[in-house]
Amino acid sequence: MALTRILIAGGLLLCLYTLCSSTATAEPSFLVTFPAQMRSASEAKLCASLQSPNETLHMSIYLTTGDEKKMLHQETSDTDFHRCVHFQAPSVNKDSVQSIKVEVQGRTSHWTSESRVKFRPKPDPVTFIQTDKPIYSPGQTVHFRVVTMDTEFIPLQQKYSLVTLQVCT
Numbered sequence: 001m002a003l004t005r006i007l008i009a010g011g012l013l014l015c016l017y018t019l020c021s022s023t024a025t026a027e028p029s030f031l032v033t034f035p036a037q038m039r040s041a042s043e044a045k046l047c048a049s050l051q052s053p054n055e056t057l058h059m060s061i062y063l064t065t066g067d068e069k070k071m072l073h074q075e076t077s078d079t080d081f082h083r084c085v086h087f088q089a090p091s092v093n094k095d096s097v098q099s100i101k102v103e104v105q106g107r108t109s110h111w112t113s114e115s116r117v118k119f120r121p122k123p124d125p126v127t128f129i130q131t132d133k134p135i136y137s138p139g140q141t142v143h144f145r146v147v148t149m150d151t152e153f154i155p156l157q158q159k160y161s162l163v164t165l166q167v168c169t
């Protein structure tokens with residue numbers, strides 16, 4: 001989970017270059033960061049920043065898979081910004097590799113950058129069953145509780161419609 005993807009474009013490399021040659025006119029640049037892996041249907045976060053725009057720039061961030069394209073964030077600005085936004089990760093039932101694509105467009109300039117992101121299905125929940133005794137005699141009442149939790153030990157709200165007991169002889 002510690003892996004973070006970083007999409008950089010625009011003048012960042014040029015900035016490093018111009019710093020070396022000490023002609024410090026800042027070039028426009030953008031930076032988008034997000035986790036390389038996310039859990040299915042979880043609330044996910046990405047951060048975007050724009051630096052030193054030299055004209056009004058329109059930034060669009062999409063999640064793409066096949067020919068589906070889902071807008072995650074868009075912003076138009078002629079000044080620097082740094083913004084983090086939340087979005088709902090898609091629901092997947094097996095590992096799914098998709099792409100996050102950034103487009104920055106101005107009247108005289110256009111950049112795109114793309115990086116992969118993996119969505120992992122939710123792990124199976126775990127169920128604990130507790131009874132008041134280890135062994136029962138015929139006719140005794142069985143008291144029990146059943147708790148189902150996700151992998152972060154948060155109890156799930158779902159209900160079991162039927163619980164059956166089997167007698168071992």
Ligand SMILES: *[C@@H]1O[C@H](CO)[C@@H](O)[C@H](O)[C@H]1NC(C)=O
Pocket residue numbers: 011027028054055108109
């Ligand atoms: C802004 O900067 C980009 C990249 O350096 C350049 O291609 C573009 O022509 C510039 N636009 C203006 C309006 O100065």
